[in-house]
Amino acid sequence: MxxxxxxxxxxxxxxxxxxxxxxxxxxxxxxxxxxxxxxxxxxxxxxxxxxEGREDLIAECARQGHEIFADLMAHAFNGGEPSALAAFEATGRAYLAFARRFPGHYMAMFESGTSVNATPELAAAARRSSAVLEHAAEELSNHIPPEKRPPPSMFSAHIWAMSHGVVELFARGRPGANAPFPPEDLLEAGIGIYLRGLGLIAPDD
Structure with missing residues (x-):
C-alpha cells in the first residue's frame, strides 16, 4: 500500500x-x-x-460498524413494510448478514471489550443501531394489549440476544457451526417461538 x-x-x-x-x-x-x-x-x-492508542483505534472500528449496522437494519425494516411482522423478521436476518459481511466490524463492536461509551461518537452510533431494532419491536408490540405489552427495549434486547447467540454459535465458522439447520432457520424458528409466546402470531396447528 x-x-x-x-x-x-x-x-x-x-x-x-x-x-x-x-x-x-x-x-x-x-x-x-x-x-x-x-x-x-x-x-x-x-x-x-x-x-490515542489501540483502544481508540478499535473504538473507531466499532463506531463505523454501528453506523453500517444501523443502515442495514433500517433498510431491512423498510418503514415497517409490507407488515410490522415481516419487517421485524427482516431485521433479524439483517443481523446475521451483517456479521457475515463485516466480521471485523462485528468483532470490534461485540468482542473487543470496548465500551460503547469509550467515545461520544461510538455511544451515539451504538444508540442509533439499537434504536432501529427497538423501533421495530415497538411497532410490532403495538398489536399486544397495553397491559400485556413488554417494554420495547426488553423486547428488542431478547431478539438481539437470540440473534447474537445464533451468530456466535452457528454463523461464524466456530466449533458448533455445523449445525443441522441453517442459521437463518434457527433464528426464524426462535423468533417465531418468542412471538407466539407474546401472542403476536397464531400457534401452529
Missing amino acids: GKRGYHHGNLKQALVDAALGLIETKGPTGFTLSEAAKNAGVTPAAVYRHF
Whole structure:
C-alpha cells in the first residue's frame, strides 16, 4: 500500500481498514498498533495524529460498524413494510448478514471489550443501531394489549440476544457451526417461538 493513503489525506481510514483486517485474522486483542501502522504503510508515530492508542483505534472500528449496522437494519425494516411482522423478521436476518459481511466490524463492536461509551461518537452510533431494532419491536408490540405489552427495549434486547447467540454459535465458522439447520432457520424458528409466546402470531396447528 505504501504511504498513498497518508498522502491523499486518508491516513485515518487507512489505519481503520488495516485494523479491521488484523481484527479478522488475529482477533481484536491479537494485534499491535505497530502492526496496524505497518499495514497502513506509515510509521507507528503517525498513528498518534488520529488515535490515542489501540483502544481508540478499535473504538473507531466499532463506531463505523454501528453506523453500517444501523443502515442495514433500517433498510431491512423498510418503514415497517409490507407488515410490522415481516419487517421485524427482516431485521433479524439483517443481523446475521451483517456479521457475515463485516466480521471485523462485528468483532470490534461485540468482542473487543470496548465500551460503547469509550467515545461520544461510538455511544451515539451504538444508540442509533439499537434504536432501529427497538423501533421495530415497538411497532410490532403495538398489536399486544397495553397491559400485556413488554417494554420495547426488553423486547428488542431478547431478539438481539437470540440473534447474537445464533451468530456466535452457528454463523461464524466456530466449533458448533455445523449445525443441522441453517442459521437463518434457527433464528426464524426462535423468533417465531418468542412471538407466539407474546401472542403476536397464531400457534401452529
